[in-house]
Amino acid sequence: MPHKVSFVRDLEELPLSAEEKERLRPVAEKYPFFCSSYYLRLINFKDPADPLRRVVVPEEGELESWGRVDPSNEANYTVMEGVQHKYDSTVLVLASDRCAALCRYCFRKRLFLRGSERRPERLRNLRELVRYLEGHPEVSNVIFSGGDALMLSTSRIKELLEAVIHIPHIRYIRFGSRLFSYWPERILNDPQLLELFRRYSRPGKRLYVVTHFDHPRELTAEARKACDLLLRAGVHLLNQCPLIRGVNDHPVVLAELFRELAGLGVSPYYVFQCRPTLGNRPYAVPIEEGYTIFEKARGMVSGVAKRVRFVMSHALGKLEIAALTRETVIFKFHRAARNTDTGKVLVYARHPEAYWLDDYSELVEEVPLEGDLPQAM
Numbered sequence: 110m111p112h113k114v115s116f117v118r119d120l121e122e123l124p125l126s127a128e129e130k131e132r133l134r135p136v137a138e139k140y141p142f143f144c145s146s147y148y149l150r151l152i153n154f155k156d157p158a159d160p161l162r163r164v165v166v167p168e169e170g171e172l173e174s175w176g177r178v179d180p181s182n183e184a185n186y187t188v189m190e191g192v193q194h195k196y197d198s199t200v201l202v203l204a205s206d207r208c209a210a211l212c213r214y215c216f217r218k219r220l221f222l223r224g225s226e227r228r229p230e231r232l233r234n235l236r237e238l239v240r241y242l243e244g245h246p247e248v249s250n251v252i253f254s255g256g257d258a259l260m261l262s263t264s265r266i267k268e269l270l271e272a273v274i275h276i277p278h279i280r281y282i283r284f285g286s287r288l289f290s291y292w293p294e295r296i297l298n299d300p301q302l303l304e305l306f307r308r309y310s311r312p313g314k315r316l317y318v319v320t321h322f323d324h325p326r327e328l329t330a331e332a333r334k335a336c337d338l339l340l341r342a343g344v345h346l347l348n349q350c351p352l353i354r355g356v357n358d359h360p361v362v363l364a365e366l367f368r369e370l371a372g373l374g375v376s377p378y379y380v381f382q383c384r385p386t387l388g389n390r391p392y393a394v395p396i397e398e399g400y401t402i403f404e405k406a407r408g409m410v411s412g413v414a415k416r417v418r419f420v421m422s423h424a425l426g427k428l429e430i431a432a433l434t435r436e437t438v439i440f441k442f443h444r445a446a447r448n449t450d451t452g453k454v455l456v457y458a459r460h461p462e463a464y465w466l467d468d469y470s471e472l473v474e475e476v477p478l479e480g481d482l483p484q485a486m
């Protein structure tokens with residue numbers, strides 16, 4: 110990697126008052142703080158409610174006892190270290206256990222905890238992954254994620270790509286990365302990475318990069334240029350982000366994000382319900398409130414920018430929060446861990462304080478998809 114990222118790892122280096130640093134120290138001891146210098150420069154430290162500050166600077170409410178270490182039960186779908194196979198057609202690889210900053214609401218913060226609580230899950234055995242994929246012809250796509258897949262060296266990214274792209278039934282490959290927000294220079298200063306993507310992103314074997322922009326202010330000139338370089342290299346770009354209290358929990362902010370992304374050629378793809386992960390209490394927005402914010406934002410943009418879905422990555426599958434009625438909330442399986450749940454609709458009595466499917470207790474109706482599912486070809 111030609112240019113190294115410069116990190117700040119100590120709260121002492123932030124322009125906070127001595128009293129604030131004192132208050133936040135126990136939080137950072139439990140959930141570490143680290144952030145690229147680039148991203149810190151985007152923060153207005155004079156504003157305690159600055160949305161970008163909320164993204165990376167610890168907050169006392171994180172110490173509230175709330176959430177679980179693995180709320181989507183990823184352990185259940187782990188087929189070898191760093192490899193998850195939850196949906197028939199997709200294999201998810203935790204290729205890296207590093208990021209260029211720690212989002213306070215990270216749903217995989219188990220990767221970043223200190224001491225015995227840390228679970229540094231990542232792919233260890235590439236050959237074993239290839240054997241697994243070769244033995245599973247139903248898998249049409251692979252996601253390299255983490256952590257941040259683009260924190261890997263370009264030579265490691267090449268090794269991963271070349272190992273899986275030649276498997277005949279793999280039709281497309283995704284890389285999940287928040288570097289466009291935290292460290293766009295990684296893309297701007299590495300022509301070899303762009304050349305690698307240009308070489309391999311082909312009809313029938315398309316490469317996708319899934320960016321993670323949470324707020325329009327993250328779309329700096331550098332970030333926009335990094336996206337454009339990848340688009341020109343023939344890579345498709347999609348954006349996913351969680352809905353976070355104090356960051357993007359406003360329809361105007363979210364609509365601006367969707368609009369700007371669409372203008373750049375980055376398709377807004379998923380907005381996630383914030384997972385009930387340890388320490389995430391200050392960042393979570395209840396499901397029904399989140400749905401209303403999201404729908405208002407979608408109402409402000411055109412069809413191109415509103416293909417985005419509001420989803421919850423639950424252990425059972427990816428559930429779209431599809432609609433609210435006066436009395437009920439309607440979920441639809443967008444992806445199902447068990448094929449029998451494909452397309453199923455779940456209708457629950459409303460519960461404005463619910464943060465996760467498990468908080469709903471009154472199932473009003475469960476409607477499976479009619480008829481048998483066709484066999485995968």
Ligand code: SF4
Pocket residue numbers: 207208210211212214215216217218255256257287321
């Ligand atoms: S970029 Fe993703 S994996 Fe990295 S800290 Fe943020 S949420 Fe966690």
